[in-house]
Each structure stands twice: as C-alpha cells, then as structure tokens.
Amino acid sequence: MSKKELSPEYRDELLSTLKERFEENRNLHEGLEWKEVQAKLEAASTDKLWSLHQMEETGGEPDVVSYDQESGEYLFYDCSAESPTGRRSLCYDREALDARKKNKPENSVMDMAAAMGIELLTEEQYRELQALGEFDKKTSSWVKTPDNIRKLGGAIFCDRRYNTIFVYHNGADSYYAARGFRGSLRV
Incomplete structure (x- = not known):
C-alpha cells in the first residue's frame, strides 16, 4: 500500500466491510441504497478510500449517515459504539x-x-x-x-x-x- 492509495485487496476488503455494516445498520441511512453508495465509492479519488480505511483501522467503524443532495456527496461518520480505540x-x-x-x-x-x-x-x-x-x-x-x-x-x-x-x-x-x-x- 502506498501512502494514500489502497491495494486492490484492501480496497475490496474495505468495500465488503462497508457494505456489510451498511446493511446491518439501515437505521443510520434510511432511504439510501448501497449500490448507489458503492458506485460513488468506486468513482471516488483514492485518497477518500484511504481515509475510510484509516477510519476503519483505528476502530471508527465508518458508516453512511446522510446524503447531501446539493453536493451529491455521502457523509460518513465514525459509528463505533465507543470512541475509536485507535x-x-x-x-x-x-x-x-x-x-x-x-x-x-x-x-x-x-x-x-x-x-x-x-x-x-x-x-x-x-x-x-x-x-x-x-x-x-x-x-x-x-x-x-x-x-x-x-x-x-x-x-x-x-x-x-x-x-x-x-x-x-x-x-x-x-x-x-x-x-x-x-x-x-x-x-
């Protein structure tokens, strides 16, 4: 892995983790669909995925909490039950x-x-x-x-x-x- 880019293996693992979390916590993002979030993530710059990976690696359990209609962006927050351990x-x-x-x-x-x-x-x-x-x-x-x-x-x-x-x-x-x-x- 380079500094701000994930290897294909880490990228796929991250997307799988985010999808699973998205499906398990539908209450956090009612009305949003994973396929649209995934398309946005796949089109995102590599540094955005790297940042999500950093959130995950430090215990933040990032998840989508809203969609900004004006900017067309999904908003991810750290959603771990307690403050991220890392x-x-x-x-x-x-x-x-x-x-x-x-x-x-x-x-x-x-x-x-x-x-x-x-x-x-x-x-x-x-x-x-x-x-x-x-x-x-x-x-x-x-x-x-x-x-x-x-x-x-x-x-x-x-x-x-x-x-x-x-x-x-x-x-x-x-x-x-x-x-x-x-x-x-x-x-």
Whole structure:
C-alpha cells in the first residue's frame, strides 16, 4: 500500500466491510441504497478510500449517515459504539501538545484527523449522530472546539450519560485513556 492509495485487496476488503455494516445498520441511512453508495465509492479519488480505511483501522467503524443532495456527496461518520480505540489518549491540537512539559501523549486530535484526511465532528454533528443511536456511553469524544474557547486554552468534548448528551470542557492539553475523537468524511 502506498501512502494514500489502497491495494486492490484492501480496497475490496474495505468495500465488503462497508457494505456489510451498511446493511446491518439501515437505521443510520434510511432511504439510501448501497449500490448507489458503492458506485460513488468506486468513482471516488483514492485518497477518500484511504481515509475510510484509516477510519476503519483505528476502530471508527465508518458508516453512511446522510446524503447531501446539493453536493451529491455521502457523509460518513465514525459509528463505533465507543470512541475509536485507535484514537484515544490524545490532547486536542499541536499547540496543546507542544505546551505540555511532561507526559506528552503521542499525538493530537487535530494532527491525527488531518493525517487521516478526515474532519473532526462538530458539536452539532455529534448530536446528529446521537439522534441515530446511542454512542459513547462509557467513553467521550473530543469535538471541534469554537475558536473563542480554544483561544482561552480550552477544548470541548461530548458523551452520552443518563440518556442525555453532555458537552464538557477541559484544558486542550489534557488527555485520557477513555477519550478519543470521531470524524467525518464526505465522498
């Protein structure tokens, strides 16, 4: 596999996994048909499939959550029950990572998302995802932090407890084994 291109074997395996997940979770994408999604994926640039593979490899279990009529794109979110296991113990961004003097995590959320070619979910998108099911009942996920909060040193994250979606804050340099991040990708 080259950096942003999947071998035919990995590509076929990814499409098979995505199809199976699509069929098992029809509630996430009512009214959409796999054959149309597959045609879009097969016509997509190789970096889009590579990004979906990265989402899958880090435990995100990407799935289609909607179709944008205006742009003609399918929207994939990380739909794993808990925050993706391969994307935990990360501070929010490079500035926060560089500011840590001791016990630095390996990476930051924003750097990892950029390297994967995906976008961090916003609070609004996180709430949209939670309307489709119950996610992060034991973990939490960093979400895109508004600039005014980030400029003051903070970052926000969300989770689901007591059948309610909570939005919290922490210093952007904090990191926890049970906090990761969820991403989105337009194809």
